[in-house]
Amino acid sequence: MAVPWLRILDAAIGLTDLARSRRIKALSQSGGDESEQLERSGLGAKSPLEARLAGVVVAALKETFDRDSHRLELERQQIDAERERHERTFRLELQRQAGEREIGRLRLLAGVAVACWAATMLFTTRFIGGPVGPRVALLTGWALLLASVALSFAGQSQVGAALDRADHTREPGDVASSGVAGSLALWLIVFGLAIVGLAVLV
Numbered sequence: 001m002a003v004p005w006l007r008i009l010d011a012a013i014g015l016t017d018l019a020r021s022r023r024i025k026a027l028s029q030s031g032g033d034e035s036e037q038l039e040r041s042g043l044g045a046k047s048p049l050e051a052r053l054a055g056v057v058v059a060a061l062k063e064t065f066d067r068d069s070h071r072l073e074l075e076r077q078q079i080d081a082e083r084e085r086h087e088r089t090f091r092l093e094l095q096r097q098a099g100e101r102e103i104g105r106l107r108l109l110a111g112v113a114v115a116c117w118a119a120t121m122l123f124t125t126r127f128i129g130g131p132v133g134p135r136v137a138l139l140t141g142w143a144l145l146l147a148s149v150a151l152s153f154a155g156q157s158q159v160g161a162a163l164d165r166a167d168h169t170r171e172p173g174d175v176a177s178s179g180v181a182g183s184l185a186l187w188l189i190v191f192g193l194a195i196v197g198l199a200v201l202v
Contacts, residue, residue, distance in 0.1 A: 113152065120145070137198055138199045145192040152182070
């Protein structure tokens with residue numbers, strides 16, 4: 001009859017597992033006592049070399065963390081500076097576009113004033129031999145139209161100078177304003193045409 005070797009091995013392994021589990025259980029219960037004994041006997045204490053190595057590792061880790069935090073702070077400052085530079089450039093571009101629009105408006109006003117002045121020149125033959133009142137009104141209208149042209153040129157030069165200053169200083173300012181000259185140019189055209197119209201009607 002054959003010997004059942006597999007069953008014998010299986011039983012031996014089972015007994016070994018049972019013995020190990022009881023030993024582990026006993027060790028876990030007496031683990032606290034053994035650790036206290038090791039600490040009392042000095043076997044669990046760290047040697048001075050281990051303490052120095054632990055200090056060196058802690059110092060190296062702290063230095064690495066400090067260096068990383070310093071690098072992150074520098075990167076954050078660079079990002080903030082870059083963002084401010086982009087915002088300043090964007091504001092300068094907006095101011096430049098507003099200044100160019102204002103210059104275009106003033107040029108249009110100057111063109112309208114010149115065209116109106118040239119159109120009123122057609123009425124000069126009618127007023128040459130006429131009364132003095134319409135002639136004075138026509139001359140006053142011409143003077144207002146020419147003053148409007150002069151004021152629009154002054155406003156253009158003011159806006160152009162403000163654009164040049166903004167380009168040199170790289171700081172946004174109020175370059176879109178032509179001041180009083182730009183505001184008066186339109187009204188002088190209106191008043192000049194009104195006076196010329198009154199002169200023609202009279």
